[in-house]
Amino acid sequence: MHMNKEIDINKAVDLIEDGMTIMVGGFLGCGNPHRLIDKLVEKGTKDLTLICNDSSFPDFGVGKLIVNKQIKKLIASHVGTNPETGRQMNAGEMEVILVPQGTLAEQVRAGGAGLGGFLTPTGVGTVVEEGKQKIEIKGIEYLLELPLKADVALIAGEAVDTYGNIVYFGATRNFNELMATAADIVIVEAEEVKQVGELDANDVVTPGIFVTYIVNGGAI
Amino acid sequence: MHMNKEIDINKAVDLIEDGMTIMVGGFLGCGNPHRLIDKLVEKGTKDLTLICNDSSFPDFGVGKLIVNKQIKKLIASHVGTNPETGRQMNAGEMEVILVPQGTLAEQVRAGGAGLGGFLTPTGVGTVVEEGKQKIEIKGIEYLLELPLKADVALIAGEAVDTYGNIVYFGATRNFNELMATAADIVIVEAEEVKQVGELDANDVVTPGIFVTYIVNGGAI
Amino acid sequence: MDRNEIKQFIAKRIGRLLHDGDVVNLGIGLPTMVANYLPEGANIFLQSENGFIMVGPAPLKEDEDMRIVNAGGQCVTILPGGVFFNSATSFGIIRGGHVDMTVLGALQVDEKGNLANWMIPGKMVPGMGGAMDLVTGAKKVTIAMEHTAKGAKKILKECTLPLTAAGQVDYIVTEMGFMEVTKDGIVLREINPEFTVEQVQDATEATLIIPEDIKEMGV
């Protein structure tokens, strides 16, 4: 059973419950797990906290979750491409926490890697430092940033074997590789499902031990 | 010129000067850049600070640098396989700083990634915490560990293109990928030098922008 | 110069700041145009913070692959020798000082090298994206922008908008001149001969330092 993690997309998305925190890989829609997102829009699961690099566009990828008002709180680095995000933010309908992109990536990585936090020079002297501990190391000031974790991560993979080993293609990798390490349940949408042994042990990017379930997306 | 980073092994190793800090990839010799090390032994460069996972065996890989008394200070996670390390350490001839392996890996990564430090639970309640700042996050104690950098990193790569893009094989990757990001001068010993474009952009592990020089080791 | 000519003029001058082997990150908009003016014969490695290096030109419509987009979300290509990586590696490259220059636009920049380019309170809050990391981490930070915005000054004594980063800007390139931010203030290194020093100063709130050997801003 552990050895074939394929699951029906409905069952997969049903694992996401109202109020959960989800991470979704992707950058302006590139590398979003589009089928999982569409199914989540269909289910209408609500009050979600969404951790994603951005809120994409209103009609593309994670942007649809915003338009469908399923997100209670958004943690992202950039929301400028989705006017509905700005509208809900300004209207007080959705809480938005803006984080520098490198810090967001590192927070997710730290969550997956069991680190209690890290020191970054990014954001020092800006509003980003508000409420954060500042630590000086060898004369340079850093912000102590804390890890992020999620209940469920939705990941887009290119080729995925039935153990969950993932190979990405092109710029779709972005946050997917990191988020696959940082959630209790990790669901990967595979463009192509491979048999175990078909992927080269040197080329696999995400080891299958991180992956809970695989949804076979089929070739676009 | 930048586009072909190949250099003679003598010129490469001459970049290492007495008293410098060097990082050397590898784990018990597996993934050590053996030809670069042998050349460094031949040169006799001394008073080096060596950052390496371990001190290998007396007659294998970095262990030879210890036996040849070129190391003033060693930062490693394990030295039990090289009796000469223990002898020099006990005789006060060489300073040895022992670091948990995961912390050492993360310190090197932090050095390359511009982080000021990170919080790890590893070492809390042990001698490793001596002299370090302890920070509590959500009721859990962590040690603040600082980044490591080096003047020169010696890296072992499997296939390397002339831009310095590196693909590793098997368990040789270990610290090589991390150290390639964390030194002013990065010298990679390539089992095989490839032309630009021969390596798949999705499979390259170390982007060539980190690499300063390539030494063509030729197939073993 | 019309606005397009102004942009080309600025992009061209910035192109001359780059050297063979440089790793460069170009922001969206005007900065992206610098890619058209890279020094001849030099190999410049363009980084895209969403996860790859050696960004190539846009493909033909029929060759577009939605899996290879730049940080602006537009389909691009990757040149031979390019590499894809994840966002943590990408920002490790940026924050770790492995990017030689980043070129970005600005809402405001000041004589202390402070930059504001990510939000206007109450109006526009798109988020900082990768800009804070880029400005903090890149070895050199170059601002590419029109000297004023509809007459309003943008080069100030002190930024009034929320900062992107404090004290990180190295160069400011506008249609009026090429400026360097030093610890003494902003030095007008080169001036566009279409303008006088007085005109440049009038369009600038910060007091410009005018060196004796001020040069003509050639492109």
Next chain:
Amino acid sequence: MDRNEIKQFIAKRIGRLLHDGDVVNLGIGLPTMVANYLPEGANIFLQSENGFIMVGPAPLKEDEDMRIVNAGGQCVTILPGGVFFNSATSFGIIRGGHVDMTVLGALQVDEKGNLANWMIPGKMVPGMGGAMDLVTGAKKVTIAMEHTAKGAKKILKECTLPLTAAGQVDYIVTEMGFMEVTKDGIVLREINPEFTVEQVQDATEATLIIPEDIKEMGV
């Protein structure tokens, strides 16, 4: 039981602690022998902290590849579905709680779950290698060892040697019994029928908690 039988006995019992799908890291020496007693039909993913998952058996001499070695430096193989990664990723897996169980030897272990297995001051200072991370990060920590060392007790009220980690040990498996470290102390869950409870307690400095339903240590 001779020493080899003792080791097999311990390794067999630990094998029964593992479940289908578990990610497991086995230390060198006795712990490595657990690989010979994995539950039948279960897929256990053995991790090697030097950088891969799905460690396979040692290859034939002629098939040895020096590029595929385990954390003890010995040539091994990687099974289909295995993956190589760098040391930061490897310890991210370990420290991040993605390893279900680590099995290690001990010099000393105590009733608070403290472990000492990396140095004897003035004598042996091999270094902690990956042990501190493994003991801190793995979900379950199992100690595999002979109950005493040449008659000297190893299961103590309080460790006297420098610690590897504080309060992290979950299970202790020896030739005498299978013990669980709880917040009340060490519970002797199973006893090898070759010994009496008194004999086990006599070989143990810590006061063992003996449950009413103590079981026979089957293998």
